[in-house]
Amino acid sequence: MEILFTPIHRFFLKFSSCTILLLFVLSYTSFTSTEAYDPLDPTGNITIKWDIMSWTPDGYVAVVTMYNFQKYRHIQAPGWSLGWVWSKKEVIWSMLGGQTTDQGDCSKYKGNIPHCCKKNPTVVDLLPGTPYNQQIANCCKGGVIASLVQDPANAASSFQLSVGAAGTTNKTVRVPKNFTLAAPGPGYTCGPAKIVKPTKFISADKRRVTQAMMTWNVTCTYSQFLAQKTPTCCVSLSSFYNSTIVPCPTCACGCQNNLTRSGSCVEANAPHLAQVVSASVQNSYTPLVQCTSHMCPVRVHWHVKLNYQEYWRVKVTITNFNYNMNYTQWNLVVQHPNFDNLTEIFSFNYESLTPYTAINDTAMLWGVKFYNDLLMQAGPAGNVQSELLFQKDMSTFTFERGWAFPRRIYFNGDNCVMPPPDSYPWLPNASTCRAISPVTVIVTFLSAVALLYGHA
Structure with a gap:
């Protein structure tokens, strides 16, 4: 037993307490998580709420709102872009507060041409100064969304769209799939849309409550490792x-x-x-x-x-x-x-x-x-x-x-x-402690372990 423990005793006697501290720091940083989970904002996310406000002869009118529930991560210029894939053959007849980046092939329509016929549309916010008749609340900020702590009044962005060929009841409507959020580049991963209880709205005078016909939510979380390579x-x-x-x-x-x-x-x-x-x-x-x-x-x-x-x-x-x-x-x-x-x-x-x-x-x-x-x-x-x-x-x-x-x-x-x-x-009187590098600590530790197994 003495032969086994002697090298370890020598190893610990050789180093000061600050060396042991460096070993602890090294072991802590070596196992830092690389997942999207943020320990300083564990519940932070962007929630997309899709509220169907009324039915139309071939579909519905919906208001889509992105709520930034992240304490300190905001979306800066040039702003967000939101995409999805329709579940059926839906088209977007018209929009307020936003626009799609590509109209797609609408050649089969005569007279009234849809705003977008793409199977996988991408929507962006309108710019400040957009005419009033093209706006809705929380729109037209160039895609900029503030963080929840810094500016809660501007931590949301909305647009309205009229969807056709979509079904006209809760049983015939299908939720879109494969939501993507760029803000302004990659980094966000969006989960599937989930149907939730219809959103309730309180009037400005707080005397009347109305509710959406149907509501679904999409949750998007951020990962720095997906956003950029460095x-x-x-x-x-x-x-x-x-x-x-x-x-x-x-x-x-x-x-x-x-x-x-x-x-x-x-x-x-x-x-x-x-x-x-x-x-x-x-x-x-x-x-x-x-x-x-x-x-x-x-x-x-x-x-x-x-x-x-x-x-x-x-x-x-x-x-x-x-x-x-x-x-x-x-x-x-x-x-x-x-x-x-x-x-x-x-x-x-x-x-x-x-x-x-x-x-x-x-x-x-x-x-x-x-x-x-x-x-x-x-x-x-x-x-x-x-x-x-x-x-x-x-x-x-x-x-x-x-x-x-x-x-x-x-x-x-x-x-x-x-x-x-x-x-x-370091303080001047701590110079000897600072002079011990992590490489020296690791090499010495490995040498001690090798010596230990050599004696064994």
Whole structure:
């Protein structure tokens, strides 16, 4: 027994407590889930409600509404597009508040031509400024839908359609199949339509209740891994107590000269930069990023700025490196254990998310309307910043072991790439702990295991 345990004893005696902490962090990050489930918004989804409001001689009139039940993920320009496959030979006679992208083959109709005859139509929102007689409530925002926390009054989008060749009773109507939602690109997966209790509507004066003839719901959930092959943002760190600036990890969102992302990188000092940018489509879903070591469209910098007797201060800067996008209604979600003691925030809005009711460690930050809610495209004006003032909780507060830095950061609902924990700016007296790299820990651990089995 002594021979078996001696190598293990030597292994644990060789390392300090901070090494054991690094092992724990490595084991935790190694098993991070890659599923669509979001631990900070576990019930977030977009629900599509299809309400049949009245019957027509050959079908029905319906109002379709998309409700964004996601706390911090919104749909930005160029907006959503919704598709489905008809179950029978339905056509769309007319629409309000939206339009299909392709009419399809309507050659068999004479006189009154349908708005769309495609088996698999795709609908988009109308633009702001659409004539009033073509609108309905919650339409005509260019496909932009706000998140539930940031702007609940604009967290829905609607259109109306008159459907023909569809059946005229609850028993003859068939629900569409294979719903798809692009917002504006991929990422959402929609389940099957499910018939539910008809929606009830309360009049403006609250004196009368009406209800739909028939209602079905479709639930769509988001996965960052389906939305894009590479991350969309990264995090860099710095502090007043250490001159080291920890940059975003190299190639965090892709690498320069990568054949799969050719032409997506532009030098900031290129002589023909203006022509390149003007030739690209603004608010395009495909990023055109400034050439950097990280190649991310967005970088978030967290700087531990000042230390007071009872408070400490952080500066947060968001920089846009994407020449193809003005990020309207941007938001930031930050997880840090001291948000329960946030005292003041400057030039950003703040809302506590508390995904787990007993713990207030997650905050949502976004810009002040008409001031900094628009994050301009890459260039001198392509950044927004704010400062956060925290009160110290002496039972937990410390600048040691990277405690002052966030655990995770989301930008516009996407998880940003964090630097490795052993690279965080440590206090000067913790330099020996910081010098132990995760690779050294793993190699030593494997050597100890090999030694153990050698003795056995």
